[in-house]
Amino acid sequence: xxxxxxxxxxxxxxxxxxVVGYLFLLVIWPVVLVAQETxxxxxAPVIDALRQAEVIFAFQxxxxxAFWAVVINTIFGVGISLLLVRYTFPGRRTLNALVDLPxxxxxxxxxxxxxxxxxxxxxxxxxxxxxxxxxxxxxxPGIILATAFVSMxxxxxxxxxxxxxxxxxxxxxARSLGASALQTFARITLPAIRWALxxxxxxxxxxxxxxxxxxxxxxxxxxxxxxxxxxxxxERYQQFGVENSIIAYTAAFILALIAVVALVVVSSFQPQKxxx
Amino acid sequence: MxxxxxVVEPPPLDSPIAGAATNAAGRRLLRGRSATSxxxxxxxxxxxxxxxxxxxxxxxxxxxxxxxxxxxxxxxWESLRSPQTFxxxxxxVGQAILVTxxxxxxxxxxxxxxxxxxxxxxxVLEVVIDIPLALPTIVAGLVLLSLYGPSSPLGVNWANTPVxxxxxxxxxxxxxxxxxxxxxxxxxxxEVEEAAASLGASQxxxxxxxxLPSLAPAIASGAALSFCRAISEYGSLxxxxxxxxxxxxxxxxxxLSYIEGDKLTEAAALASILLIVALIVIVILDVISxxxxxxx
Numbered sequence: 001x002x003x004x005x006x007x008x009x010x011x012x013x014x015x016x017x018x019v020v021g022y023l024f025l026l027v028i029w030p031v032v033l034v035a036q037e038t039x040x041x042x043x044a045p046v047i048d049a050l051r052q053a054e055v056i057f058a059f060q061x062x063x064x065x066a067f068w069a070v071v072i073n074t075i076f077g078v079g080i081s082l083l084l085v086r087y088t089f090p091g092r093r094t095l096n097a098l099v100d101l102p103x104x105x106x107x108x109x110x111x112x113x114x115x116x117x118x119x120x121x122x123x124x125x126x127x128x129x130x131x132x133x134x135x136x137x138x139x140x141p142g143i144i145l146a147t148a149f150v151s152m153x154x155x156x157x158x159x160x161x162x163x164x165x166x167x168x169x170x171x172x173x174a175r176s177l178g179a180s181a182l183q184t185f186a187r188i189t190l191p192a193i194r195w196a197l198x199x200x201x202x203x204x205x206x207x208x209x210x211x212x213x214x215x216x217x218x219x220x221x222x223x224x225x226x227x228x229x230x231x232x233x234x235e236r237y238q239q240f241g242v243e244n245s246i247i248a249y250t251a252a253f254i255l256a257l258i259a260v261v262a263l264v265v266v267s268s269f270q271p272q273k274x275x276x
Numbered sequence: 277m278x279x280x281x282x283v284v285e286p287p288p289l290d291s292p293i294a295g296a297a298t299n300a301a302g303r304r305l306l307r308g309r310s311a312t313s314x315x316x317x318x319x320x321x322x323x324x325x326x327x328x329x330x331x332x333x334x335x336x337x338x339x340x341x342x343x344x345x346x347x348x349x350x351x352x353w354e355s356l357r358s359p360q361t362f363x364x365x366x367x368x369v370g371q372a373i374l375v376t377x378x379x380x381x382x383x384x385x386x387x388x389x390x391x392x393x394x395x396x397x398x399x400v401l402e403v404v405i406d407i408p409l410a411l412p413t414i415v416a417g418l419v420l421l422s423l424y425g426p427s428s429p430l431g432v433n434w435a436n437t438p439v440x441x442x443x444x445x446x447x448x449x450x451x452x453x454x455x456x457x458x459x460x461x462x463x464x465x466x467e468v469e470e471a472a473a474s475l476g477a478s479q480x481x482x483x484x485x486x487x488l489p490s491l492a493p494a495i496a497s498g499a500a501l502s503f504c505r506a507i508s509e510y511g512s513l514x515x516x517x518x519x520x521x522x523x524x525x526x527x528x529x530x531x532l533s534y535i536e537g538d539k540l541t542e543a544a545a546l547a548s549i550l551l552i553v554a555l556i557v558i559v560i561l562d563v564i565s566x567x568x569x570x571x572x
Contacts, residue, residue, distance in 0.1 A: 011479060012393055019389045020401070022382060025423070026447060027404050033422035033429070034415075072328075080325045088313050089322060095329075097562055102333060104501075104554035106508030107413075108528040109547040112535055113336030116343055116544070124339060149332055181317065210412025212511040213528065217535060230414045230511075237418065237515055252415045259410040263403060 031256070038253040041246065049243075049250040057224050058232040058251070065140065065215075065228065066208035069147035073204050077155030078197065082189075085163040102152045110149050111217025118142065118218075138226060142218035150214055151207040158200035159193050166192045199269050206262040210255060229255055340551060343544035355542040356549070363522045364530040365549070367441065371526075372506035375445040379502045380495055383453025390454070391461045408450045413511025416447055421516050436518030441526060444513050445506040452505065453498030460494040461487075493568045497561050504557040508550055 038046060049055060083089075084096050102110070117123050119137045120130035129136060136142045170192075174184045190197075212230040219226040221235065229251050236248035314322060344352060355361065390401065408416060420443055422428075425435040434440050464487065472482045510528035517524040527546060534543035 008479065015385055015389050016393055016395060019382075019386050023386070023401060023404050026450065027407050030419040030423040031407065034419050037422060076325060076328055079321055080329070083318060083322050083325060086312070087318055087322075095326075097558055098334070099329070100558055101337070101554065104504050104508070104557055105337070106510060106528050106531075106547075106550050106554075108510050108531045109340065109508070109550050110336075112531060112540075112543055112547050113340045115535065116339035116540065117336045122540070124335070145332065149336075152333070206410055210410075210415070212412060212414045212514075217532070230412050233414050233418070234514055249418070252412075252418050255412045256415050256419075259412065259415075260403075260407065263406050263410045267403060267406075 034249065034256065035253060038246075038249040041242075045243075045246045046250050046253075049247045050254075052247065054223050054227070055232065055247060055251060058227050058229045059254070061140070061143070061227070062209055062229040065143045065147050066205055068144045069151060069208045070201060070204050072144075072148045073152055073155050074197070074201055076152070077200065078159060078193075081156050081159040081163055085160055086168065099156055100153050102149050103154075107150060107211065107213030108217065110146060110214040114142065114145055114149070114214070114218050118145070137218050138220040138222075140226070143215050143226065143228065146214035146218045147208045147211050150211050151204045154204040154207060155197065155200035158196040158203070162193050162196040163189075195269055199266055202262050202266050206259055209258055337551060340544050340547050343540055344548040346541045346544070351541070352545050355545045358542075360521050360525070361530055361542075361546060364525045364527050365546070367438065367525070368507050368527040371438070371441050371445055372503050375442060375449055375506050376499050376503045378446060379449055379453045380499055383450075383498060383502075384457055384491065384495060386454045387457035387461055391458060392466070405451050405454050408447050413448065413509070414514060416512040417444065417515040420444060420447055420512065425516070435516055436520060436524060438524055440517045441513060441524055444516055445509060448509055448512055449502040449505050452502040453495060456494045456498035456501070457491055460491055464490055493564050497564050500557045500560050500564075504554055507553060 080095075080099065084092060084099075115123065115137055118126040118129065120126045120135060123137070126136060134141065136145065166189075170188050171184050174188050175181075179187070210230060211228075212234070215228055216231055216234075219228065219231065221227050221231040223232075223235070227235070233248050233251045233255070236244040236251070347355075356365070386405065390398065390405075411419065420440070421435060423430065424432060424440065424443055426433050434443065468486060469482050472486050473479075477485070508528060509526065510532070513519070513524075513526060513529065517526070517529075519525050519529045527550060531543045531546050531550075534540070534546065
């Protein structure tokens, strides 16, 4: 009996060391090195880099595109979750499977697909939209579309299970007592899904800020016009000179910082998730 | 629970990606909940939602398939069989399979340690697992470059070699199997393992006869997700792999260079392969989650 207990402890230790070592080499050490590299020349160059007009522009563009993508995804996500959970209609099962498609498709394929439809020169709809004065590809609307595409399922995936679990008794009670559909949603449904919704919004925002491949194709990446933060990292890293490299590392560090903060915020919601 | 007549009860739906293998308990709760057929207002809502979904996702993805078929079957095969494209596909699929196999082993091990073992700092590891998913892919490439690139403190330089493709895939797919296996492992009571041990089963027997069968659906869905993510990866490779034709060029990079060369039909042909794999993975996940729900 003691032998099995001993070998169990040994296995436990082997696995523990294997897992910690693996994660250290694959994630922890490389991430720490990037932080070190960013501040290798001290704080002053990093602050200088953040003052550059192109860096400020890139982050402003990224933030505004992410903001609109998240707003669109939140409204669409809550709407489609309510429809999928609360109603029956033909094609419901197919639609449910298809809303996950954006997470499974390569960002490059996303970019190509948007070009094929919205490019002003050759796109199916792009020509007529351009005549109506709306340029999408190589312009901010294209960046918003690409960002909304890749982060679309995140809100839905969080909200749908909660909607299924809370059921309809309270909503039906509210309706039978004379509340309007809007009142029922604002007073009963929304409070019940608020944590899941917030979780989905944070995930969606993190994904939107970091999108690279799809945005690269639809935006063209022109500095001060359509260059987002991730595109700035790529461009500056590939240019020569310490200054460019510091700008690349600084922008990357800020993006990584936002991602990690979002992650910590999200995992602090985990208890609420577990309780539901 | 009794039903009013006229209330139609839809079958519960799971997100194939989020729900595979884990929502069985939730599904059982759902029976007996009611929902209705469309009213006028919700019908209008569905119309608007479908229109947006079509404009954003369905029409563009259909355009890829239409563009791919532009030159007919022979042109389609011809563009896929061009040596450079074929080399890119072979590298992508080969490395994706290799990474998925490593993930099946490491992901399950990590999940087991996170659920069954207790040591200081375990909470930190929970966050570390999700970092690859949260980090922008271009930053992920920069991160890997810092330890495995030219200025590596380890003295290795794997930048611009096929190993860098393997590393990038390994990094971005880290969370998938861990996160699908973990919840299932949490539901298996440790008592079951202890009972098997007290009856004299060896650790290997316990794992392969008691734990593994219940984990299989979760591992399968995690593996499908991880394969799908690997073959579609682009951002983390840009700075890391050098995108050298016949050596480190993956399918996504090949599509991009077709787009930049204004060869949209060739780009769409290769993109259609990735798109079809994505659709197959979604169907597989849907089937797995439905089977798990049936037997739960």
